[in-house]
Amino acid sequence: MELKVYKDKQEVAEQFSTYFKEKANSGEFHVALSGGSTPKIVFDVLAEKFSDEIDWSKIHFYWGDERCVPPTDDDSNYKMTVEHLFSKIEVPEANIHRVLGENDPSGEAMRYANLLEINLDRIEGIPQFDLVILGMGDDGHTASIFPHEIGLWNAEDHCVVATHPDSGQKRVSINGKVINTAKEVAFLVTGDSKAEKVKAVLGKTAGSEVYPASLVNPTSGNLVWFLDEDAATGLSPNP
Numbered sequence: 594m595e596l597k598v599y600k601d602k603q604e605v606a607e608q609f610s611t612y613f614k615e616k617a618n619s620g621e622f623h624v625a626l627s628g629g630s631t632p633k634i635v636f637d638v639l640a641e642k643f644s645d646e647i648d649w650s651k652i653h654f655y656w657g658d659e660r661c662v663p664p665t666d667d668d669s670n671y672k673m674t675v676e677h678l679f680s681k682i683e684v685p686e687a688n689i690h691r692v693l694g695e696n697d698p699s700g701e702a703m704r705y706a707n708l709l710e711i712n713l714d715r716i717e718g719i720p721q722f723d724l725v726i727l728g729m730g731d732d733g734h735t736a737s738i739f740p741h742e743i744g745l746w747n748a749e750d751h752c753v754v755a756t757h758p759d760s761g762q763k764r765v766s767i768n769g770k771v772i773n774t775a776k777e778v779a780f781l782v783t784g785d786s787k788a789e790k791v792k793a794v795l796g797k798t799a800g801s802e803v804y805p806a807s808l809v810n811p812t813s814g815n816l817v818w819f820l821d822e823d824a825a826t827g828l829s830p831n832p
């Protein structure tokens with residue numbers, strides 16, 4: 594596991610974008626995106642500073658999780674990515690594999706799992722992304738696996754239907770097996786509201802196993818945490 598701590602969100606976004614460029618320019622590349630506040634800034638940086646330095650035609654975009662809403666809804670992770678990245682770069686439409694949030698969640702989870710099985714290499718039957726980008730919610734959730742549904746982590750199906758604990762909104766999410774099969778997993782976590790869970794998860798404190806983010810541990814891939822100083826405040830110099 595690698596831990597990278599930067600001054601603020603903007604620096605996290607810039608450093609992550611450099612890392613992304615190096616990974617993505619290595620050939621055909623399948624990446625699972627996340628929603629959330631930090632990816633939004635990352636997409637802005639990629640579009641503004643790296644659009645000519647990345648061969649977008651080789652990158653296939655998927656989502657680790659999506660809210661079950663139409664693609665025009667402000668809650669849609671896809672919509673956010675269009676606004677902050679796809680509308681500003683040259684990426685073939687055929688390379689964008691969105692979760693159809695407007696469809697019936699169970700049917701869509703099955704369709705998306707099937708799509709991943711067809712498009713990606715598989716390791717022991719589990720689809721393998723080149724990179725999975727994750728955020729972590731204030732409650733320790735990652736992708737859309739929430740603490741109250743932690744059993745979904747090891748679900749048989751590669752994509753599951755999750756329910757947001759407060760709003761009841763349905764989500765389609767990849768499960769933990771798909772996350773941990775990736776060649777590379779990168780967490781983007783910023784802001785002081787994340788500090789407590791960052792400390793618990795990275796410090797492996799007693800009880801932290803109830804947070805889905807604590808279960809991210811790629812079997813043979815690399816795990817990199819990109820934090821800003823606010824999110825890292827609770828960490829000792831060598832967590």
Ligand SMILES: O=C1O[C@H](COP(=O)(O)O)[C@@H](O)[C@H](O)[C@H]1O
Pocket residue numbers: 627628629630631658659660670727728729730731735736737783
């Ligand atoms: O609901 C979600 O939240 C997490 C974390 O987002 P953040 O804004 O707190 O960084 C995100 O990773 C996930 O994709 C999204 O659907």
